[in-house]
Amino acid sequence: MLVNNPGGMSSVGRPGSRGQRTGRPYDHSSDGLILASTLDLLAGRGYEKVTLDEVSLLTGRAKSTLYRRWATKEELVLAAVRSVGRPPEVDLLPDLGSLREDLLAVIDSPWLGSPNRRLAIFAGLASATRSSERLAAVVRTEVTEPYVEVYRRLLHRATDRGEISANFVTSIPVLAEVIPAMSTHRLNTSHEPVHRDFFVSVIDNILLAALHPTGD
């Protein structure tokens, strides 16, 4: 193989935009399906065990078609990761008046589907991370960071609201990681779906407990 395209999307199989073309155009409407299925497999098996044969089978698209779009498996997964989109923008999340309600709103947000699908994708991506530094970087900046950032913002919002003492600003960075960390750990170790009760317990017994030292 030879991919001489440092630091950018591969140009292989990504035509359909430059110049006017004649003949059958690329069926870009398939892309969504393919990327979604890739994420499903990623969530179910982890990067190493994702095979393009299976993606092909699952989507009804020929393997050759997949390779017309994305030069390598890594490229496909990369595209899938990028396609997940950012978590809900905090500015768009209505201020529900209390930190607790705000946090629960994020938990219940349909970003990436259910919380468990979200976690499964994270887990599948974590294994991907070992295979490619490039992939790791994208996952970090596109998925993990923004997700933690949501919590960070909510915590700051609560501070601004005066709900929690300004003394805690310094601990916000660590606290923002608590929910992602705990839920991921739960999934990895128990290998059962993580129930909503667990999220609530983490919020009440850890986050809020740590932030309300004057009692509730």
Added chain:
Amino acid sequence: MLVNNPGGMSSVGRPGSRGQRTGRPYDHSSDGLILASTLDLLAGRGYEKVTLDEVSLLTGRAKSTLYRRWATKEELVLAAVRSVGRPPEVDLLPDLGSLREDLLAVIDSPWLGSPNRRLAIFAGLASATRSSERLAAVVRTEVTEPYVEVYRRLLHRATDRGEISANFVTSIPVLAEVIPAMSTHRLNTSHEPVHRDFFVSVIDNILLAALHPTGD
């Protein structure tokens, strides 16, 4: 392949004990080296990327020798996991008088080497978990559970000592997962070694903060 040995160690290549034997005995002194190297590779690359060729190369033991001892790759990894031994027994951990000191003692304990080696092994095992339900079960009961258990015990000890209010007993199970969860998450997302400062920050800003609602 055919391994018809449900629910037990494979008998393949595990002689050396039954009956009296003549001739050269198994060199069991190699086992430790092999298992340790397996853990190293596991920590570095994750289960999928561990190859027995590499274990062989690394240890100077022939691949055939490895297969004389362990029937399959999974079996070898399984043995490696079992060989890590339990985390420090709480009963043996000196009561340092304060929860904070007790927790730090666990962080600094040389179990499995440095904290970062410990985390790397956990991470490599997490990817293993997806490949084999059996492996997953062993990791859970031999490694993860005992590790969380240590923290659970320390928290209870603090309660018994009257250091923290008995009101918190119900939240101990969740709290016990905080340190493993946070440090694993950190390693997975940052992919840099986790510094001691981070552990301290987790202890102070999360665990102790959640447990000392009357302020310090």
Added chain:
DNA sequence: GACTTACGCTACTCAGGAGTATCGTAAGTA
């Protein structure tokens, strides 16, 4: 309708890794 291009299908090549087989030799035991 003529032409162009993407698609699905099938059949490849190629590399790596699990597991096996064989053999000469080293290291023990009686």
Added chain:
DNA sequence: TACTTACGATACTCCTGAGTAGCGTAAGTC
């Protein structure tokens, strides 16, 4: 010393999965 068994080395087989190639056909464009 004679015998037994494990070891290291090497060369396999087999399978899976990434990536390629060529073809007939469908779906568009001019």
